[in-house]
Amino acid sequence: MxxxxxxxxxxxxxxxxITIGERLYSQSIELIRELxxxxxxxxxxxxxxxxxxxxxxxxxxxxxxxxxxxxxxFSVGSREKIAHPKSPKFKxxxxxxxxxxxxxxxxxxxCFEVYTQSGDFAARVIFDKENWEKDKDGWLLPLEVLSPxxxxxxxxxxxxxxxxxSFDPLAVEHCVLQSVPLKAKDFDVYLNGHKIKPxxxxxxxxxxxxxxxxGVIYGEIVIVPxxxxxxxxxxxxxxxxxxxxxxxxxxxxxxxxxxxxxxGEVYADFLPITSDRNGFITDSKEYQAFLKVMDKIIxxxxxxx
Numbered sequence: 001m002x003x004x005x006x007x008x009x010x011x012x013x014x015x016x017x018i019t020i021g022e023r024l025y026s027q028s029i030e031l032i033r034e035l036x037x038x039x040x041x042x043x044x045x046x047x048x049x050x051x052x053x054x055x056x057x058x059x060x061x062x063x064x065x066x067x068x069x070x071x072x073x074f075s076v077g078s079r080e081k082i083a084h085p086k087s088p089k090f091k092x093x094x095x096x097x098x099x100x101x102x103x104x105x106x107x108x109x110x111c112f113e114v115y116t117q118s119g120d121f122a123a124r125v126i127f128d129k130e131n132w133e134k135d136k137d138g139w140l141l142p143l144e145v146l147s148p149x150x151x152x153x154x155x156x157x158x159x160x161x162x163x164x165x166s167f168d169p170l171a172v173e174h175c176v177l178q179s180v181p182l183k184a185k186d187f188d189v190y191l192n193g194h195k196i197k198p199x200x201x202x203x204x205x206x207x208x209x210x211x212x213x214x215g216v217i218y219g220e221i222v223i224v225p226x227x228x229x230x231x232x233x234x235x236x237x238x239x240x241x242x243x244x245x246x247x248x249x250x251x252x253x254x255x256x257x258x259x260x261x262x263x264g265e266v267y268a269d270f271l272p273i274t275s276d277r278n279g280f281i282t283d284s285k286e287y288q289a290f291l292k293v294m295d296k297i298i299x300x301x302x303x304x305x
Contacts, residue, residue, distance in 0.1 A: 021106030064118030181242035215270030
């Protein structure tokens with residue numbers, strides 16, 4: 001016999017937002033990847049990254065955000081990019097999915113500021129970790145609506161300060177090379193004034209184009225000359241929406257020295273990825289279909305050695 005009916009609220013302690021930011025990625029340097037890829041999603045053609053011991057600044061000339069866009073930006077787990085998977089101007093396949101990547105900034109800095117301008121709207125939002133933790137019950141961030149600067153144009157600038165970690169610019173460049181769509185049309189990334197250019201691996205190139213019930217797999221495998229083979233960055237880059245998620249060996253770890261000769265890029269946009277964007281849901285039907293195709297391709301590749 002039911003004596004009483006009611007409801008229980010589901011609550012989330014606000015400290016978990018800090019935890020998400022600090023533990024979202026295995027390496028905090030990946031926060032730069034997230035910020036640059038956000039710029040790509042916002043139809044930027046140019047992104048400037050400046051790294052110093054005191055600050056990290058990521059500035060783009062994308063579409064910027066209005067007030068509603070800022071609300072979406074700071075919404076934990078926003079599904080905006082899933083609901084609108086194409087960017088408005090260039091119709092790019094948007095990289096972001098989970099709406100939590102921007103909080104990775106908290107893994108390396110106690111404060112991040114977002115300056116944005118879109119049309120006649122300009123504003124600044126400040127997320128200060130120490131102030132956030134002091135106010136146990138408040139969930140509001142300070143918003144300053146500014147006068148738009150016509151000379152500046154549209155775009156967004158994110159400034160990380162009160163740094164708790166420092167980053168080697170060479171490590172930042174490697175991160176960008178690995179995980180940002182540098183080969184995309186009309187998209188350039190600069191690091192401390194230097195344009196980052198994708199590197200081409202020398203060797204015999206084997207193009208691939210295969211179908212699965214879930215989508216197309218395409219790209220190329222590169223067989224590097226033995227004299228140029230290196231054990232750094234072993235495996236084939238597997239990309240989703242032009243971003244490297246992970247390097248896979250596909251069983252080549254048993255090949256001895258020959259494994260160092262196999263490089264390449266494989267694109268499979270249908271693969272489901274983990275929330276930290278560093279791996280795949282390996283027990284999914286999509287990944288299993290992908291693996292079946294790639295195992296066959298790698299067998300063929302071995303015949304060229």
